[in-house]
Amino acid sequence: MQLDSRKKEVLHAIVDDFVLTNEPVGSKSLIERHNFNVSSATLRNDMAELEHLGLIEKPHTSAGRIPSDKGYREYVNSLMTIEELSPYEQLEIEKRIDTSVDEVTELIKNATHTLSETTGFVSLAMSPRLTKSFLKQLKILMIEPGKALVVMVLSAGVVKDKVVRIPNFLNDEQIFRISGAIEKYLTGKPLDEITLVTVEQAAKDTEVPDPLLKQVLYEAYAAIKQADELNIYLDGEHRMLSLPDFSSLGRARDLLGTLSDSGMVAGYVNEMENSTLDSRSRDSYMIRIGQEITLEGLDDCSFITATYNLTDSVTGNIGVIGPKRMLYSKVISQIDFVKKKLNEEMKRFT
Amino acid sequence: MQLDSRKKEVLHAIVDDFVLTNEPVGSKSLIERHNFNVSSATLRNDMAELEHLGLIEKPHTSAGRIPSDKGYREYVNSLMTIEELSPYEQLEIEKRIDTSVDEVTELIKNATHTLSETTGFVSLAMSPRLTKSFLKQLKILMIEPGKALVVMVLSAGVVKDKVVRIPNFLNDEQIFRISGAIEKYLTGKPLDEITLVTVEQAAKDTEVPDPLLKQVLYEAYAAIKQADELNIYLDGEHRMLSLPDFSSLGRARDLLGTLSDSGMVAGYVNEMENSTLDSRSRDSYMIRIGQEITLEGLDDCSFITATYNLTDSVTGNIGVIGPKRMLYSKVISQIDFVKKKLNEEMKRFT
DNA sequence: ATTAGCACTCTATCCCTATGAGTGCCAACA
DNA sequence: TGTTGGCACTCATAGGGATAGAGTGCTAAT
Numbered sequence: 001m002q003l004d005s006r007k008k009e010v011l012h013a014i015v016d017d018f019v020l021t022n023e024p025v026g027s028k029s030l031i032e033r034h035n036f037n038v039s040s041a042t043l044r045n046d047m048a049e050l051e052h053l054g055l056i057e058k059p060h061t062s063a064g065r066i067p068s069d070k071g072y073r074e075y076v077n078s079l080m081t082i083e084e085l086s087p088y089e090q091l092e093i094e095k096r097i098d099t100s101v102d103e104v105t106e107l108i109k110n111a112t113h114t115l116s117e118t119t120g121f122v123s124l125a126m127s128p129r130l131t132k133s134f135l136k137q138l139k140i141l142m143i144e145p146g147k148a149l150v151v152m153v154l155s156a157g158v159v160k161d162k163v164v165r166i167p168n169f170l171n172d173e174q175i176f177r178i179s180g181a182i183e184k185y186l187t188g189k190p191l192d193e194i195t196l197v198t199v200e201q202a203a204k205d206t207e208v209p210d211p212l213l214k215q216v217l218y219e220a221y222a223a224i225k226q227a228d229e230l231n232i233y234l235d236g237e238h239r240m241l242s243l244p245d246f247s248s249l250g251r252a253r254d255l256l257g258t259l260s261d262s263g264m265v266a267g268y269v270n271e272m273e274n275s276t277l278d279s280r281s282r283d284s285y286m287i288r289i290g291q292e293i294t295l296e297g298l299d300d301c302s303f304i305t306a307t308y309n310l311t312d313s314v315t316g317n318i319g320v321i322g323p324k325r326m327l328y329s330k331v332i333s334q335i336d337f338v339k340k341k342l343n344e345e346m347k348r349f350t
Numbered sequence: 351m352q353l354d355s356r357k358k359e360v361l362h363a364i365v366d367d368f369v370l371t372n373e374p375v376g377s378k379s380l381i382e383r384h385n386f387n388v389s390s391a392t393l394r395n396d397m398a399e400l401e402h403l404g405l406i407e408k409p410h411t412s413a414g415r416i417p418s419d420k421g422y423r424e425y426v427n428s429l430m431t432i433e434e435l436s437p438y439e440q441l442e443i444e445k446r447i448d449t450s451v452d453e454v455t456e457l458i459k460n461a462t463h464t465l466s467e468t469t470g471f472v473s474l475a476m477s478p479r480l481t482k483s484f485l486k487q488l489k490i491l492m493i494e495p496g497k498a499l500v501v502m503v504l505s506a507g508v509v510k511d512k513v514v515r516i517p518n519f520l521n522d523e524q525i526f527r528i529s530g531a532i533e534k535y536l537t538g539k540p541l542d543e544i545t546l547v548t549v550e551q552a553a554k555d556t557e558v559p560d561p562l563l564k565q566v567l568y569e570a571y572a573a574i575k576q577a578d579e580l581n582i583y584l585d586g587e588h589r590m591l592s593l594p595d596f597s598s599l600g601r602a603r604d605l606l607g608t609l610s611d612s613g614m615v616a617g618y619v620n621e622m623e624n625s626t627l628d629s630r631s632r633d634s635y636m637i638r639i640g641q642e643i644t645l646e647g648l649d650d651c652s653f654i655t656a657t658y659n660l661t662d663s664v665t666g667n668i669g670v671i672g673p674k675r676m677l678y679s680k681v682i683s684q685i686d687f688v689k690k691k692l693n694e695e696m697k698r699f700t
Numbered sequence: 701a702t703t704a705g706c707a708c709t710c711t712a713t714c715c716c717t718a719t720g721a722g723t724g725c726c727a728a729c730a
Numbered sequence: 731t732g733t734t735g736g737c738a739c740t741c742a743t744a745g746g747g748a749t750a751g752a753g754t755g756c757t758a759a760t
Contacts, residue, residue, distance in 0.1 A: 026753050039703050044754070062709045062753050102513050139491060143503050151501065151511070153493050161501070163452050163509055237587070238606035241599060249597055256588035256606075376722050389734050394723070412722050412740040 003053075008079060009036070010046045011055055015067045015075045019325050022244050024064030069290035072302070072324055076287055082329045085337050093118055093337055099345045104128070104158055104310065107349075109233050111318060111342045116236030118334050121243075121322030122259065124305075126269055127231035130154055131192035132313035138186065140179035140220065142172050148216075150223035154191070156314045157349035160227035164219035167212045177206045178216050191228045196221050232266035234259060245300055245323035254297030259321070268295055269305060269317055284339075285332055290324050300324055304331060306339045310346050318342065353403075358429060359386070360396045361405055365417045365425045369675050372594050374414030419640035422652070422674055426637055432679045435687050443468055443687055449695045454478070454508055454660065457699075459583050461668060461692045466586030468684050470593075471672030472609065474655075476619055477581040480504055481542035482663035488536065490529035490570065492522050498566075500573035504541070506664040507699035510577035514569035517562045527556045528566050541578045546571050582616035584609060595650055595673035604647030609671070618645055619655060619667055634689075635682055640674050650674055654681060656689045660696050668692065 003011070013034045017025040027040040027047060036043060047065055050056045055071035058064070067075065085093075096114040101107050108125050116123035137153035146168040151161040166175070185202030186194060199221045203213055237259050246252040259265060272286055288303040298321070305319030319335055353361070363384050367375040377390040377397060386393060397415055400406045405421035408414070417425065435443075446464040451457050458475050466473035487503035496518040501511045516525070535552030536544060549571045553563055587609050596602040609615060622636055638653040648671070655669030669685055 024753085028753075038701095041703050041705090042701080045702085048755080058754085060710060061755095062711075064753065102515070137491075137493065141487075141489060141501060143487065143509065149501065149503075149509055151491060151499065153499075159493065159499055159511070159513055161509070161511060165452070236610070238603065238610045241603040241606060247599055249591060249599060249602070252599070252602075253588065253591040256591060260586070260588045374722085378722075388732095391734055391736090392732080395733085398724080408723085410741060413742075414722065 003050075006036070006038075007046050007050060009034075010043060011050055011067070011071060011074065012079045014047075014050075014056055014065055015071065015079070018066050019327055022325060024059055024066050026064035029064070067324075069292065069324070072289045072328075073292075076289070076328050080329045082332055085333050089334075090337060093334070094341065097338070097341055097345075099341075104156075104346065104349050105231075107342070107345055108316070108318070109235075111338050112233045112235045115318065115320060115335065115338045116239065118338070119320050119322060119331050120236075120239055121320050121326070121331070122234065122236050122240060123318070123320050124232060124234045124265065124269070125308075125318040126266060126316045127233075128156060128158070128310045128314045128316040129230065130156065130158065130228040130314060132190055133158070133228075133311065134188050134190045135183075135186050135194070135224070138179065138183040138220070138224075140175050140182075140216070142175050145169070148175060148219075150220055152224065152227055154227065155350075156310045158227075158310075160223075162223040162226055164216075164223055166216050166219065170208075170212055170216070174206075174208045174212070175216070178203055178208055178213065178220075181206050182217075182220055191224065194221070194224055199224075230266055230270065232262050232269065234262055234265065240323075243323050245325055251297070251300060255301065258295050258297040264295065268293075272303075272305065273307075273317060285319070285335065287328075302326060302328075304328075304335060306335050308339050308342045308346070311350050353400075356386070356388075357396050357400060359384075360393060361400055361417070361421060361424065362429045364397075364400075364406055364415055365421065365429075368416050369677055372675060374409055374416050376414035379414070417674075419642065419674070422639045422678075423642075426639070426678050430679045432682055435683050439684075440687060443684070444691065447688070447691055447695075449691075454506075454696065454699050455581075457692070457695055458666070458668070459585075461688050462583045462585045465668065465670060465685065465688045466589065468688070469670050469672060469681050470586075470589055471670050471676070471681070472584065472586050472590060473668070473670050474582060474584045474615065474619070475658075475668040476616065476666045477583075478506060478508065478660045478664045478666040479580065480506065480508065480578040480664060482540055483508070483578075483661065484538050484540045485533075485536050485544070485574070486538075488529065488533040488570070488574075490525050490532075490566070492525050495519070498525060498569075500570055502574065502577055504577065505700075506660045508577075508660075510573075512573040512576055514566075514573055516566050516569065520558075520562055520566070524556075524558045524562070525566070528553055528558055528563065528570075531556050532567075532570055536574075541574065544571070544574055549574075580616055580620065582612050582619065584612055584615065590673075593673050595675055601647070601650060605651065608645050608647040614645065618643075619669075622653075622655065623657075623667060635669075635685065637678075652676060652678075654678075654685060656685050658689050658692045658696070661700050 013030055014025050017033060027043040030043055031040050054068055055074055056065040057068045093114060096117060098110045112123045112125040133154045133156040135152060136155050139151045141149045143149055146165060148164055148166045149161055150164055153159050181203045182199060199217050203217055237256055240246050240255055241252055246255060285304055285306040290299055293301060293303050300323060301321050302324050303321050305317040307315050308318055309315050318339055320331055322331060363380055364375050367383060377393040380393055381390050404418055405424055406415040407418045443464060446467060448460045462473045462475040483504045483506040485502060486505050489501045491499045493499055496515060498514055498516045499511055500514055503509050531553045532549060549567050553567055587606055590596050590605055591602055596605060635654055635656040640649055643651060643653050650673060651671050652674050653671050655667045657665050658668055659665050668689055670681055672681060
């Protein structure tokens with residue numbers, strides 16, 4: 001996109017003004033608010049050009065201009081500058097995140113909640129992707145005949161467990177032996193390298209009758225696989241209703257309807273994570289604007305996520321879904337700061 | 351409330367019509383829809399009387415009548431008849447509840463989700479009140495130096511755990527001894543009879559140095575107490591946006607804002623549970639209508655809950671938050687049926 | 701390349717009116 | 731005493747101009 005410098009300024013100003021006022025911005029008000037040393041007629045020419053390029057558009061013939069998705073994209077990619085949060089803003093966030101919790105999950109939920117409060121938008125986080133973490137401990141506890149609890153401690157400091165069914169006539173002793181064998185064989189193995197075959201191999205010499213063994217192994221395997229399932233945490237959905245951008249009930253309904261299917265949102269975040277659309281090397285966040293988002297009802301939204309690290313290889317995402325018409329640089333700083341805090345606090349768990 | 355039988359019919363008809371059409375109902379349309387063998391003028395007299403009693407009201411001078419909170423209350427208490435769901439409706443619900451899950455929590459979430467889908471309103475459930483359940487097993491597993499996992503199996507078939515901090519230099523052996531002592535002493539005790547004192551007594555003879563012991567005991571106690579904390583599951587909040595009753599964005603915002611504070615809603619349900627307002631002996635559900643609900647923003651809602659049983663003494667609530675203008679008898683049957691299914695399925699876990 | 705000027709477009713707002721559903725009340729009736 | 735027909739009155743809602751205002755595109759001059 002080659003734009004001469006004034007046109008860049010004009011686009012920048014239009015985005016800024018529209019974000020601020022939520023009203024289509026015209027050539028005259030642009031002159032009033034900003035120090036362009038040219039006349040409104042000149043800006044009108046520039047604006048016609050920007051519209052021709054698809055960066056801005058008119059709601060109707062005689063209205064001012066609003067940024068198009070492409071315009072926001074240009075703004076985000078090349079025009080805006082991201083500033084650090086002020087010490088005061090940083091403090092506000094630090095005060096809000098409750099870091100006194102004992103579990104990673106709670107910490108993530110807290111951070112997500114804080115992010116929603118801070119931005120005023122919907123926030124979301126994905127649980128850490130545990131496929132790269134490895135098994136540190138695995139114990140199977142008998143609960144009662146036919147029922148056992150598989151407890152796993154993963155390298156990232158995460159504890160997972162699952163109630164499983166086992167054959168009724170297996171006794172403590174046998175379970176203990178199976179459990180020990182699995183643990184011995186699988187400790188240190190990344191979750192994504194654990195297959196049903198490796199689990200079965202683990203228990204070769206347990207001296208437990210084969211038909212009994214099979215079911216336990218399968219259940220243990222299922223428990224392990226469940227441990228690396230992704231969870232998503234959404235927060236602050238109701239805040240969207242306070243935004244003028246969603247004052248039409250229809251839009252609000254579609255949006256919240258889509259967000260209520262958290263599995264679908266999680267799938268989308270995952271897809272984003274694996275996409276090559278973003279210049280990840282440059283920045284540590286991903287942005288999707290308006291129609292770029294393939295979820296229904298999010299056409300008027302932007303979706304920004306950053307990646308947090310529980311360990312080097314165990315990561316998750318945290319971010320925001322807000323209106324396209326948002327203060328991108330501010331929101332990005334806020335996400336970034338929350339992410340940093342989250343990373344710091346997570347060191348406690350690993 | 352002494353009403354002659356025609357006035358009862360009139361109130362009944364007004365509620366029915368208003369629920370159906372969402373429009374104030376006038377004397378004339380009442381005649382048209384129902385077989386009152388009197389003239390509209392007579393109904394006008396009756397309606398004036400009902401209004402005088404505070405059972406119905408006018409949005410403005412020359413409009414029809416709508417039921418007041420008191421009118422709905424009368425309807426619910428004395429006028430409506432509750433019918434069983436049709437076999438088809440029952441089947442629809444049975445199809446929807448996924449009962450193949452391994453944990454009570456998942457089952458409850460599924461039932462809640464189904465209830466929201468079925469009614470089209472917000473549904474909610476409280477986790478079982480575990481204070482009356484007793485400890486069946488308690489194990490403390492070392493995770494790493496300074497960190498352990500307390501695993502509890504409760505009589506209601508529920509498994510709870512919590513990561514706790516312990517002194518760094520406690521070894522496996524010592525933890526095993528403490529764990530065994532606590533378990534031996536507390537097994538069979540209802541959770542609400544377990545105090546810090548009883549936990550401390552449990553571990554008198556463990557031969558673990560006292561200062562180390564203290565911290566573990568405190569953490570174990572905290573874990574036990576956390577096990578009986580109440581969780582709430584809300585589902586289908588977005589459905590409220592599809593209801594004409596909440597077509598005003600302001601109302602919808604207030605409502606969803608309040609619901610987003612799930613802790614507050616949980617507190618309210620608990621309060622309801624302990625209230626004596628309801629004739630619990632007669633029916634197995636509780637209803638709060640409009641202003642009877644002390645939560646902000648729920649003035650236009652009704653709140654109906656029923657009690658499910660995990661065991662005889664371990665219960666929770668499941669119910670619906672919908673608009674006042676709802677088909678009470680239908681919704682009550684739906685809740686009741688879901689509750690029954692839930693009770694049946696829960697037998698598997700105990 | 702920039703600017704002033706101008707005709708044109710379209711929305712938003714206000715006011716006015718007509719419509720119609722509904723009410724309360726009164727007098728008459730069974 | 732309860733019921734009814736009749737009637738004047740009320741008020742929300744919808745529709746139809748008329749107007750103001752902000753903004754645009756285009757042209758001709760600088």
